[in-house]
Amino acid sequence: MSIIAAYMVPHPPMIVPQIGRGNEKQIQETIDAYRTVACEIASFKPETIIISSPHSVMYSDYFHISPGKKADGDFSSFHAREVRFQESYDEELVSRICSISDSEYFPAGTLGERDRALDHGTMVPLYFIRQFYSDFQLVRLGLSGLPLVDHYAFGRIIQQAVEDLDRRAVFIASGDLSHKLQSYGPYGYAKEGPQYDERVMDVCSRAAFGELLDFDESFCDKAAECGHRSFVIMAGALDGRAVEARQLSHQDVTGVGYGICSFHPLGVDENRHFLEHCSSEPEQDSNGSFASSDPYVKLARESLESYILNRKIIDVPKDLPEDLTTRRAGAFVSIHEHGQLRGCIGTISPARDNLAEEIIFNAISASTRDPRFRPISKEELPFLEINVDVLGEPEDIESEDDLDVKRYGVIVRNGFRRGLLLPDLEGVDSVQQQISIAKQKAGIAAFEKVSLQRFEVVRHV
Numbered sequence: 001m002s003i004i005a006a007y008m009v010p011h012p013p014m015i016v017p018q019i020g021r022g023n024e025k026q027i028q029e030t031i032d033a034y035r036t037v038a039c040e041i042a043s044f045k046p047e048t049i050i051i052s053s054p055h056s057v058m059y060s061d062y063f064h065i066s067p068g069k070k071a072d073g074d075f076s077s078f079h080a081r082e083v084r085f086q087e088s089y090d091e092e093l094v095s096r097i098c099s100i101s102d103s104e105y106f107p108a109g110t111l112g113e114r115d116r117a118l119d120h121g122t123m124v125p126l127y128f129i130r131q132f133y134s135d136f137q138l139v140r141l142g143l144s145g146l147p148l149v150d151h152y153a154f155g156r157i158i159q160q161a162v163e164d165l166d167r168r169a170v171f172i173a174s175g176d177l178s179h180k181l182q183s184y185g186p187y188g189y190a191k192e193g194p195q196y197d198e199r200v201m202d203v204c205s206r207a208a209f210g211e212l213l214d215f216d217e218s219f220c221d222k223a224a225e226c227g228h229r230s231f232v233i234m235a236g237a238l239d240g241r242a243v244e245a246r247q248l249s250h251q252d253v254t255g256v257g258y259g260i261c262s263f264h265p266l267g268v269d270e271n272r273h274f275l276e277h278c279s280s281e282p283e284q285d286s287n288g289s290f291a292s293s294d295p296y297v298k299l300a301r302e303s304l305e306s307y308i309l310n311r312k313i314i315d316v317p318k319d320l321p322e323d324l325t326t327r328r329a330g331a332f333v334s335i336h337e338h339g340q341l342r343g344c345i346g347t348i349s350p351a352r353d354n355l356a357e358e359i360i361f362n363a364i365s366a367s368t369r370d371p372r373f374r375p376i377s378k379e380e381l382p383f384l385e386i387n388v389d390v391l392g393e394p395e396d397i398e399s400e401d402d403l404d405v406k407r408y409g410v411i412v413r414n415g416f417r418r419g420l421l422l423p424d425l426e427g428v429d430s431v432q433q434q435i436s437i438a439k440q441k442a443g444i445a446a447f448e449k450v451s452l453q454r455f456e457v458v459r460h461v
Helices: 023-044 091-103 120-129 148-164 192-205 209-214 217-223 228-237 274-292 295-310 322-326 355-368 378-383 431-442
Strands: 003-009 048-053 070-075 080-088 137-142 169-174 241-251 258-268 331-337 340-346 384-391 395-397 409-414 417-421 451-455 457-460
Touching: 003 023, 003 228, 023 120, 023 241, 023 258, 048 120, 048 148, 048 228, 070 120, 080 120, 080 137, 091 137, 091 148, 120 137, 120 169, 148 209, 148 228, 148 274, 169 228, 192 209, 192 217, 192 228, 192 241, 192 258, 209 228, 209 274, 295 322, 295 331, 295 355, 295 378, 295 384, 322 355, 331 355, 340 355, 340 384, 355 384, 378 384, 409 431, 417 431
Parallel strands: 003 169, 048 137, 048 169
Antiparallel strands: 003 258, 070 080, 241 258, 331 340, 331 384, 384 457, 395 451, 409 417, 409 451
16 A cells, blocks of 8 residues: 545635634635545545644754654644644654664654644644544654755655555655735735745646656745745655646735645556656766866865765866965865755855865865755755856955955954855845845854955856
8 A cells, every 4th residue: 555645735824713713714725625635635544644734843964853752732723722633643654764764864854853742834734624533643754955856855755665565555745835925915925926826836737746846945035935845745756657637726815825725645656766867967068067077176076975975085287277376375165966055165265275176175074064055965966957157366455345245255263263255146236135144153143243255256157
């Protein structure tokens, strides 16, 4: 037995009558669709309901699975303490998911939960389900800050665990759509909001799950979506299955998108292993782009690949341009994977005998020693995009009026604390934002005064 049905659902607390107090009627279409979902689930009589929630425990580099035998929760934070839940976890299925994750060295498990109370991203779906069906155990999954492909891979692990235990399981992907659909909404309006809703509803209504992996991270951020990673885990849990998809509702009257779709597996379909399709294309592109990369990027890639594969630090190659072997300068190596930052470390001023050595050692540090990320694995190598920024000499400036966020990087200094931010970074649109981020990196409080330096870079891609 595998996943017998899956659903994409929102989780607005106001949809619960005790919270909405009449206001929920403005999303009556969503309520009606939710009840349709709950009735379907009752007809399937699942042994286990798996819910992925953006509001469960979330880490940047780890998928959290709620541990223990039981959990409870209520809507007291929404002034409806009387709406309570007491759920039993499917410990055997949780254990199997963890076991598979461990065997594949995949970052998922039950470590680190601080609060075992159920979150509203889990309780809102349960509110409707329990009106029609109650004979089930629960598995609650958190999301992570890892790339979308890792969320899909996590879904495949869940699918395997369900099959190994022959569970009748239903998957609920809890998540709202864009929060920036209307100017009167709680988060205002952004043009990416309606664009995201239209696109994701089209993709899900066709069960074109491979396209979920094509959403750019910055686009999703600008749309202020909530559930995309949740939907991708669900897609992974239906990997290799033909799927009948149905859009049940989509509303945006509150300024937040609420979409509901149902997915019914029909049988095996070898053409729907979307992670393999996704993985093969970047590798081909990367192999082609390696040859066309300039010597600075080639050197960084050669260095990190040698270290990751063999733990060997390469010598400076003999056929490099003179600029790399005779010049000394600070350099930053930035690594992205599937459009998401995967590591970035560099030196403000030269620390090695020449620029080539600077790049060799900084590439190793960026790929294996950036404290924000787990070390890059050999499996990730074909999908890495690498930039090398060579820094010009920093110069003192009097004020932020001498900065240009596109042209100049900034160095802030307060005593021994010093922070740097490179120029022309996506999502950094103002000098004030640039200085603020540099202060944060240095551990300098927003109210503390700093001296400023600016520098130019030559970016190699």
